[in-house]
Amino acid sequence: MKLITEQQVISSPFKIVLVVADGLGGLPQHPGGKTELEAANTPNLDRLANEGTLGLLDPIGPGITPGSGPAHLALFGYDPIENNVGRGLLSALGLDFELQDGDIAARGNFCTLDKSGNVTDRRAGRVPTEISNALIEKLQNELDLGEIQVHLRIEKDHRFLLVLRGQGLSDALQDTDPQITGVPPRKCQPLNEQAARTARLVDEFSDKARRILADQKQANGVLLRGFSRKLPLPTMTDRFGLRSAALADYPMYRGLSKLVGMDIISREGDLVKRAGVLSERRDDYDFFFFHFKKTDATGEDGNFEAKVEAVELLDGVMPDIMASKPDVLLVTGDHSTPAVMATHSWHPVPLLLWGRHVRTDANHHFGETAALTGGLGRMPMMHMLPIALAHAGKLTKFGA
Amino acid sequence: MKLITEQQVISSPFKIVLVVADGLGGLPQHPGGKTELEAANTPNLDRLANEGTLGLLDPIGPGITPGSGPAHLALFGYDPIENNVGRGLLSALGLDFELQDGDIAARGNFCTLDKSGNVTDRRAGRVPTEISNALIEKLQNELDLGEIQVHLRIEKDHRFLLVLRGQGLSDALQDTDPQITGVPPRKCQPLNEQAARTARLVDEFSDKARRILADQKQANGVLLRGFSRKLPLPTMTDRFGLRSAALADYPMYRGLSKLVGMDIISREGDLVKRAGVLSERRDDYDFFFFHFKKTDATGEDGNFEAKVEAVELLDGVMPDIMASKPDVLLVTGDHSTPAVMATHSWHPVPLLLWGRHVRTDANHHFGETAALTGGLGRMPMMHMLPIALAHAGKLTKFGA
Numbered sequence: 001m002k003l004i005t006e007q008q009v010i011s012s013p014f015k016i017v018l019v020v021a022d023g024l025g026g027l028p029q030h031p032g033g034k035t036e037l038e039a040a041n042t043p044n045l046d047r048l049a050n051e052g053t054l055g056l057l058d059p060i061g062p063g064i065t066p067g068s069g070p071a072h073l074a075l076f077g078y079d080p081i082e083n084n085v086g087r088g089l090l091s092a093l094g095l096d097f098e099l100q101d102g103d104i105a106a107r108g109n110f111c112t113l114d115k116s117g118n119v120t121d122r123r124a125g126r127v128p129t130e131i132s133n134a135l136i137e138k139l140q141n142e143l144d145l146g147e148i149q150v151h152l153r154i155e156k157d158h159r160f161l162l163v164l165r166g167q168g169l170s171d172a173l174q175d176t177d178p179q180i181t182g183v184p185p186r187k188c189q190p191l192n193e194q195a196a197r198t199a200r201l202v203d204e205f206s207d208k209a210r211r212i213l214a215d216q217k218q219a220n221g222v223l224l225r226g227f228s229r230k231l232p233l234p235t236m237t238d239r240f241g242l243r244s245a246a247l248a249d250y251p252m253y254r255g256l257s258k259l260v261g262m263d264i265i266s267r268e269g270d271l272v273k274r275a276g277v278l279s280e281r282r283d284d285y286d287f288f289f290f291h292f293k294k295t296d297a298t299g300e301d302g303n304f305e306a307k308v309e310a311v312e313l314l315d316g317v318m319p320d321i322m323a324s325k326p327d328v329l330l331v332t333g334d335h336s337t338p339a340v341m342a343t344h345s346w347h348p349v350p351l352l353l354w355g356r357h358v359r360t361d362a363n364h365h366f367g368e369t370a371a372l373t374g375g376l377g378r379m380p381m382m383h384m385l386p387i388a389l390a391h392a393g394k395l396t397k398f399g400a
Numbered sequence: 401m402k403l404i405t406e407q408q409v410i411s412s413p414f415k416i417v418l419v420v421a422d423g424l425g426g427l428p429q430h431p432g433g434k435t436e437l438e439a440a441n442t443p444n445l446d447r448l449a450n451e452g453t454l455g456l457l458d459p460i461g462p463g464i465t466p467g468s469g470p471a472h473l474a475l476f477g478y479d480p481i482e483n484n485v486g487r488g489l490l491s492a493l494g495l496d497f498e499l500q501d502g503d504i505a506a507r508g509n510f511c512t513l514d515k516s517g518n519v520t521d522r523r524a525g526r527v528p529t530e531i532s533n534a535l536i537e538k539l540q541n542e543l544d545l546g547e548i549q550v551h552l553r554i555e556k557d558h559r560f561l562l563v564l565r566g567q568g569l570s571d572a573l574q575d576t577d578p579q580i581t582g583v584p585p586r587k588c589q590p591l592n593e594q595a596a597r598t599a600r601l602v603d604e605f606s607d608k609a610r611r612i613l614a615d616q617k618q619a620n621g622v623l624l625r626g627f628s629r630k631l632p633l634p635t636m637t638d639r640f641g642l643r644s645a646a647l648a649d650y651p652m653y654r655g656l657s658k659l660v661g662m663d664i665i666s667r668e669g670d671l672v673k674r675a676g677v678l679s680e681r682r683d684d685y686d687f688f689f690f691h692f693k694k695t696d697a698t699g700e701d702g703n704f705e706a707k708v709e710a711v712e713l714l715d716g717v718m719p720d721i722m723a724s725k726p727d728v729l730l731v732t733g734d735h736s737t738p739a740v741m742a743t744h745s746w747h748p749v750p751l752l753l754w755g756r757h758v759r760t761d762a763n764h765h766f767g768e769t770a771a772l773t774g775g776l777g778r779m780p781m782m783h784m785l786p787i788a789l790a791h792a793g794k795l796t797k798f799g800a
């Protein structure tokens with residue numbers, strides 16, 4: 001089904017709160033067992049599931065495992081395939097680096113190369129930020145690409161942002177990160193003729209970086225991926241009439257929020273303090289995005305029990321979130337990160353919808369199996385937002 | 401999924417009956433309670449649900465509340481977004497006004513304006529038809545737009561149809577109805593350059609009407625909306641090889657039926673008499689559309705109990721409908737009209753499919769919650785008709 005909301009948006013006083021438990025979807029440890037969400041003791045989420053309705057969201061498409069960028073865009077009601085957010089752009093957004101039109105951004109990793117130039121560690125032993133910061137400063141000072149400006153910023157540990165600025169650059173480039181060890185970094189492959197010069201510049205950057213880093217033991221090479229440009233997305237206000245705000249700590253999620261025009265209203269402190277901001281700022285916004293990272297981090301660690309605890313931690317803060325009196329509440333993930341896989345997966349993500357005019361279903365618990373008989377059925381993730389808008393009285397009738 | 405039926409249609413002797421309980425979908429009065437359909441005592445529908453299979457239909461798209469026009473087109477197997485039926489066209493259809501190519505139709509309301517020209521009542525106190533008829537006659541006689549013909553017809557009460565006929569007219573116009581009171585009627589805004597002249601003509605119509613109505617207390621102004629042209633839809637015979645007939649009392653539904661090439665075979669009298677027509681005319685048609693309005697009217701009134709009774713009334717006539725021996729029976733709504741909302745809503749609509757080669761599911765009752773585990777799943781409304789065709793042996797194999 002197509003989204004046809006843009007012409008249909010009206011204003012209403014009703015507030016939408018979207019709680020994203022990153023990587024929420026899971027898998028049982030044994031066939032027929034419970035997923036992390038199902039194994040967790042979640043009295044608050046269960047009560048909301050009882051009063052509300054469940055569904056399953058497919059972030060991108062059948063069998064497609066999403067990165068966090070596209071998955072969040074889908075949660076925000078954007079077509080994640082049409083609006084493909086590159087890793088470089090995400091890094092720039094997360095670092096508050098203001099990309100200009102024509103800039104090419106890429107995500108860089110310091111890596112370890114052996115004497116024959118093969119990658120032995122794609123993350124340079126997760127070189128600590130203090131060291132990588134000094135290396136980036138060295139590269140920034142010494143590396144020269146002539147008329148092309150080079151901008152470098154450390155994200156964290158071995159991860160950095162590269163931005164090339166100059167005339168006639170293209171982002172139609174393949175990654176230089178080979179994704180495996182035992183082989184050299186790839187030559188940068190242009191995806192079309194116009195990108196050939198930029199590909200040569202990227203290789204020149206990699207070669208010069210390697211020479212400058214030659215005395216390093218761990219971080220003596222660079223891998224680049226996700227070449228991308230500034231993406232001119234219409235804001236959520238433009239598209240849906242939503243004054244929207246994000247409570248998100250991690251740079252990438254803050255960056256994604258800013259990309260769609262959200263204000264960042266996070267506060268330092270624990271989850272309860274953060275949830276308090278929802279009440280304080282209730283009148284200022286129509287839509288709140290509350291991001292919770294721990295479900296993904298524990299899933300990525302492959303720690304089933306820790307992910308169960310993370311879910312329980314979120315459940316414990318639900319009363320504080322509900323204290324802000326949302327009219328429509330959505331609790332879901334951006335993708336699945338089953339602990340048994342220790343990585344993102346393609347499995348659909350459970351959704352809990354609570355609020356005005358919800359048609360309840362027979363479920364009393366929030367979980368993947370219950371969601372199979374949820375009142376919302378299974379749908380592309382990008383369809384969730386229009387449904388939330390409808391429950392919040394923000395969409396008019398189509399036709400007479 | 402796209403419809404791929406047009407090249408695949410074959411004839412068969414099997415009859416399809418589509419029973420549309422307008423606004424059938426509902427909501428419980430309290431979370432976890434029963435919807436109107438679930439609260440109703442429906443032994444006949446339940447028996448059919450037991451023998452048949454259930455599903456859920458999304459009329460237009462996620463979160464989109466449909467008007468009756470687009471929703472019925474979807475029931476008839478037409479893409480409701482591609483074939484957007486304007487209010488003006490619906491009014492013309494309902495009044496049996498034969499639009500010519502190039503005509504522009506709009507739905508008009510008499511309204512009340514105060515001395516400064518602001519709308520104080522968008523429906524002119526629902527001025528009774530006797531009076532509005534006289535006013536329309538007055539406008540028809542006195543209002544002159546030069547070479548452009550003006551045709552006016554009363555629908556009912558304050559509602560009328562305006563048709564402009566002449567060379568070079570456009571329907572790319574915004575409504576003059578401001579939808580709120582306390583402001584003047586809007587100037588007619590053209591949506592493109594070609595429509596500028598028509599917009600001026602519409603404003604000229606509104607100004608002249610106001611002068612002619614100046615001595616009226618209630619109905620002293622006009623509001624116009626839903627500018628539209630004749631929609632050249634292929635008929636259901638063209639598209640699906642169906643000789644089709646409608647049993648519908650209300651003008652709009654008769655108009656919609658005619659738009660897709662149905663014969664109107666309604667008969668005055670109660671539901672049982674109307675159901676009798678299905679048996680009498682069984683041999684003359686392949687597809688029968690049986691429209692039942694009361695479920696929507698009671699829902700719009702916000703009367704849960706009355707809607708329950710309306711469902712039970714329909715249930716009572718099901719044996720008479722089944723007496724016509726349909727080979728394939730569909731019972732559904734065009735949209736949801738939950739009594740608790742007292743208006744159309746975006747919620748999916750339950751569907752009951754009964755007939756040859758139905759793969760039954762585990763449900764024994766017809767209702768929204770049961771439909772969540774229905775054998776047909778959840779799908780766009782426009783996909784229902786091809787499924788009915790398949791069960792009626794009217795679609796060939798795709799590919800070899």
